[in-house]
Amino acid sequence: MSFLDSLIKDPLYQSHDPRKPEEITESDVIISPDTRRENRIPPGQSRTKRWPVLDAHGAPRVDLATWQFEVDGLVEHPLAFSLDQFTQLPSVKVYADFHCVTRWSRLDNIWTGVPTREIANRAGVKPEAKYVLALAYDNDWTTNVPIEYFLKEDSLFAFLHDGAPIPPEHGGPVRLIIPQLYAWKSAKWVKGVSFLEKDEAGFWEEGGYHMRGDPWAGRDGERFRW
Amino acid sequence: MSEDYAELMTTFPLLEGFTANGTKRLLAAGEITELAAGEVLLKEGETAEFAVLILKGTIEVFVEREGKQLALTEATAGDILGELALLCGIPRSASARAKENSTVLKWSDESLHTLLLRDRSLAQRIFRETLRTLVDKERELVDSLVKAQAAN
Secondary structure (H helix, E strand, C coil): CCHHHHHHHCCCCCCCCCCCHHHCCCCCEEECHHHHCCCCCCCCCEECCCCCCCCCCCCCCCCCCCCEEEEEECECCCEEEEHHHHHCCCCEEEEEEEECCCCEEEEEEEEEEEEHHHHHHHHCECCCCCEEEEEECCCCCEEEEEHHHHCCCCCEEEEEECCEECCHHHCCCCEEECCCCCHHHCCCCEEEEEEECCCCCCCCCCECECCCCCCCCCCCCCCECC | CHHHHHHHHCCCHHHCCECHHHHHHHHHCCEEEEECCCCEEECCCCCCCEEEEEEECEEEEEEEECCEEEEEEEEECCCEECHHHHHHCCCCCCEEEECCCEEEEEEEHHHHHHHHHHCHHHHHHHHHHHHHHHHHHHHHHHHHHHHHHHHC
16 A cells, blocks of 8 residues: 555645534534634644654553443542443533643544533542542553643543544543643543642653643743653 | 652753653553663764663763774763664664673664654654754864864
């Protein structure tokens, strides 16, 4: 297959220009606020039409039959869900852009999944919780997120991307999506979240990546702590 | 012992922002090697199979020309050595030996490539460091040429 063929046959390749939020006709879609910016590409980023795959250890084998999602830490009610239970929770659609710290941005994505607020409400997050540590199935990979970003209206635990199940290499069956932070905070193969009082560095953060990771901050975004 | 090095490594400017858990992963990707004073670590012209991060001690970098050794630089804790030959796929451009009893973390070619490919931040730091060293060397070379011309 030629390079061009492989592009054309890549179902995730975007041959169209990104839609504007007002072109999203479905009424029940939450519009991520950054998609309303005149320039949707954060500083130091450029648009990709493909969807590159990056990870720390490669895609783990996730057994859907035994998949479990757990919520613990500073909550009134620790929770556990099977995949069936999880996908039957109330869900939303979010229209959002996706910014990777390695300097590409994939615009125009529709995610379907369980709002992070739904999970937080069910668990009864205690007021002293200020941070969230997301845990993943790949070798206990983690990432830390300030609770105010975790609880944004456009943050969710997605199981569909543009209407199709999220492929394993992109973090399926369930991926945390936090559109307002760099994409490494959107933990692939998420298996749970823990609510914390103090910030705790996750996997990449232990290697000097930013504790918050706001792509719009400063002249080049909050990429690293050096 | 590697626990102590994990803490120590968080103080290296090259690894600014790393926590001890982060540096433990760098340690796990390599092998801690002790060098006795005088022990040769790298030999000019040899095939490059590893790079090192100096954890303790001092390593002298030198070349041999017409039977004479010419000292180029000294590297100490927190410095990385031998990465250029790996990154460029060329033979060692200089030799290096321990000036005193020293400890280094050795990363194999494969290990370093995996680290750099997975961790873009680390890659950026190491490339920056390597290029900076090269630029400094070039500047020194130009300065010594100018001096030599002035002397003529």
